Every structure is written in structure tokens, then in C-alpha cells.
Amino acid sequence: MNDFTLVLKNLFRKKLRAILLLFSILSAFLIFGALGSFYKVFTAGVEVAAADRLITVNKINFTVSLPLAYVNRVRSIEGVRNASHASWFGGYYQDPRKQVQTFAIEADTYLAAYSELVMPDEQRKAFMETRDCLLTGIDLVDQYGWKLGDSVPINSNIWQKKDGSSVWEFTICAIFDGDKETVPANYLMFHYDYFNENLAFARDKAGWIILNSEDPAMNDDISKQIDTLFANSQAETKTSTESAFNKAFLQQMGNIGLILSSVIGAAFATILMIVGTTMVMAVSERTKEIAVMKTLGFRTGRIFRLVLSESLLLALLGGLIGLGIAWALVDLAIGPALSGFLPGMRLTADIALLAIVLMLALGLITGILPALKAMNVAIVDALGKN
């Protein structure tokens, strides 16, 4: 027997009470883990938006492409530091249900625009020099068990090759990752030239144009210039900064974030009060036992620690079980099920860490009052009460 035995025995002295408390804490952390992961994956794109990045799309709809010649005309506008373009390829791997997001890009300018995408230098070089190279997101490498050098056929629902086939052959010669955990790395890219040359129809089109301004302050001006330039032409454009585009998104997400944190906050406030008052009551019930322990020679500091540990153990036990269930739900069930339109939903380490900090805080806050109460039990008074 040691102090931990005492803590454990006291915590579970009334089994039903302990189980109900554990269950309420567990629920709070289950909600926290699941909603936190959900919120995280929703806002991931927002965090990586660069302030100097602008996107030009067809005014009719961003799914309608632009003449390739627009790219060079955009490049010549003052204040444009870099311009690139990308086209939606779509595609699936082996099975139409295994959808993989794939883009045809102008490689050097695109990677310059998205500096958050990183890969080893020799792989970057290999990508630049290999016509049919598939620049593969690291998440997909893990998912499909691919490796460098693999030949990967990607089927397209949209694009037919000149030979009539809709299977496009690629070689994986580079693997990219985001420089931060929040940067998605779950899609594929390949050379626009390879795409354009093999196309059976609709050649020399750009899906959308990506450009970097020399200074975010010039963004509005540049947008106006571009859209004016193509006004009244065969394809009118609409240019917006990625962060302005994201600002609207962010605002919505901010509202959702507020609602989520209110829900989580309310859950925690309730738990705090329930667990707090229950622990105070639980200690009041054993005032006499505490007096006996003090009589035996247990010091006040040790009594304080014993009672505080009880609340901490309760919070950690309930919290970790709740977090474990949340992890199983998010990573094993919900995440894979939603991978089609919410890729990369996971219970990340920072959410788990925050949850553990919250558990410790919950344990300390609910334990401090009962621990003080226990510490201050007056032996003579408490023993006198028979």
C-alpha cells in the first residue's frame, strides 16, 4: 500500500458517484476532441493563405477555363512579381471511388507562388527535368503505400488523351510536404506541358491564374487592372486576393469557432461545477477520517496532496478515456469517412496537448478547494463529532 492506493480507494469509495463523474468528464473531452479536430481541418486552409497571393478566375465560374495567353498578359502588369497557372485534372487511382485531387501546373512559377510546399532539392530537380513526373503529396504516399520511382496510372473522368485513352501514366519522382502541419499535402501535381501536349481537345487553356504581388498593399490595384484588361473580351475575369477570399471564409469560421468554443466552454463550466461541488461534498463526508489520519501523524501537506491527487486522477482518467474515444472516432471512423471532401481530418497532437492541459487545469481547480478544506480539518473538533 502507498499513497496512490489511498487516492484510488478514496476516489472509488462510492462506485456509482465515481463512474458518473468520470462519465461527465469523459463526455466533455470527447466533445472537445471531436469538435476541435473538425474545426481544425476546416480552418487549415485559412491559416496558410499568403497575403500577397491573388487568384484570377473566369468571371462566369471558376470551373470555366481561361485562354493560356492571359498568363503572359497578367505577367506584364506592374506590381506582379510572379504569375503561374493551374488546371483541374480530377482523376482517380484504380477505383472510381478512390478520388485523388490532381492539378496540372506550370511547375517553376507554381512552386514559387506556393513556397510553403517543400521537398528535397534533388527531388525538386527531378520534377523539373522529368516530363511525366507526378509530384505527390506525402499524405497520399502514406495512404497508397507509394514510393519514389513507382509508375502510377491516374484515370480522368474529364480529359481524354489523343490516343483515345483516359488513363494517364506518371512516374513518382518527387514527394512534397507542407512546411507546417496545417498545410495540406494530400493531392497530386504534374507538368502542364505534358497535359497540354497529350490532350485530345481543349488545348491551350489555363484553369485559373495564380499571381504574387510585389506588396500586399498593391493587391486591390492589381486586381482592378487585370479585370479591366480582360473586360469585354471573350473571357472576362474576376481577381481576388487569396486572403480576401479567405477573409470571408474566416469570418464564417470565426462565427463557427465562437459557437464551438461556447459549447465547449459551457460543457466545461458545468463539469467544473458538478465535479467541484461533488469533490467538496466527498471530502466533507470524511472529515473524521482525515482527522484520524492527522492524529496518526499525517502532515497537512501530505493530506493536501492526497486530496488534490484524487481530483487530478479523476480528471486525467475521465479526460484521457474521452480523448481516446474522440481519437478513435475521428481518426478511425469519421476522418476516413469524410476524406472525400474534408481530407486530413485527424485529432492532432496540439489538440491532444491542449486537452491534457485542460485536464490538469480541471483537476487542479476542482481539487484545490476540497484539498484546502481537508488540510484545515481541526483534529479535536472533527474527532469530537461522533
Next chain:
Amino acid sequence: MSKTEPLYVLRGLSKQYSRGKETIPIFDGLDMEIANGEFMAIMGPSGSGKTTLLNQLGGIDAPTTGEVIFDGRRIDNLGQGALAKWRSENVGFIFQFYNLMPTLTAAQNVELPLLLSPVKGAERKKRVATALDIVGIGDRAKHYPRQLSGGQQQRVAIARAIVADPKVLLCDEPTGDLDRTSADEVLEMLQLLNTKMGKTIIMVTHDPAAAKYAKTELFLDKGKFIKKGSKK
């Protein structure tokens, strides 16, 4: 320390409680010596201050004025931490209502004071088993207090009081809640601990039959001791 030197010396011990402006003296200027190896029964009417006195001797309550000297060392002026340590090393307490921990088994209850000592592992197990054996309840080691009779619970409490090998046992109405047979068994056990193991015992009781087991009977009334007699 020789046998003749007293274990306890009380000098001018006073205790008073204040209720509002009123102060109620429980005892005033009490002087007393308690010899090593003594088995003393303290009797007296309810409210005469028997428990209060025991609390002073056990270092769980401080006198208003005066000194409590144990084994040549003053304890009434020790701090809380030092007193706690002193209690764990020198005193065993036995209460009327046993005061066992309901969540712990008999053996764990007896082990509790050893959490405060450096005794560990196999040695600790042996001590617990021995203490339970001395009080004749070794077969109930795994039982919880609620599964034991009053007499059995009090035996466990005695085992808990002696397991750390203290010099003195302070007992407040140890048989107050027991029937005659169980009471006699407990008293015989205390007598055994006194005569065979040299424990000094100070026992408060209402029961004249219980007091007969002691070597000395004292009667406390209106803050003064009236000695009824010593058998030796």
C-alpha cells in the same frame, strides 16, 4: 531512560475555552507525573475534561498555559509538523468508535501508520501480520471494517495503534461501545500490552469494571484529580 523517570510530566497545565466573553476553565494549574510502564484509568463525570486532557497528552491540542513534557522533552510548544512526526513515533490512539478507514481492509488499516515510517516491503508486511496476530485477528486481515463486529474492529484499531511500536497508548472509552464480553477481551489485551510489552497506557473510561484492569485509577472532577488508589 531508567524506569523511575516519569514518561509524562505536566506542569501547571491549564485549559480554558472561551464562549463569547465568558471563559470556561476546564482545568487550572494541573501538576502530574505519569510513570513509564503505567496503566492508568481516568474516570470522572461527563464534561469533566477527560478527553481534553488526553488530547493534551497526545499532542493534538495545546494547553492554554503550562507544560507537557514527554520523555524529558517539551511537546506543548512544538509546531504542527514536528508534533505530527512526534505522534507518529510515540503515540498510539484508540477511540471509542474505532475510527477505522472504511475503504481499507483490516490489514491496510493497520499498515496506515507505517506509511509514515521508513519501514518498507517485507518488513512492513511482517509487522502488520504480527500486530494483527497479537490482537488475535490475523484471520480477518482481508476483511473490511463493515464486515467485522465492534469488538473485532476495536482489535484492529489496537493493532493499528501498536504497529509503529509507540511508547504510549491513549485510549478514550475504548470499551464504551462494546458488550461486556468484548469489552473484557479488549481490556485483557490492553493489560497484556502493558505488562508483557511495557506499553504505558492511559485510558479514559466511565466503566468502573474497566478501570479495575488498570494499575492506577484517577478520578477527575472540577479540574482536580482525586486518586482512588494504586494496586502497586
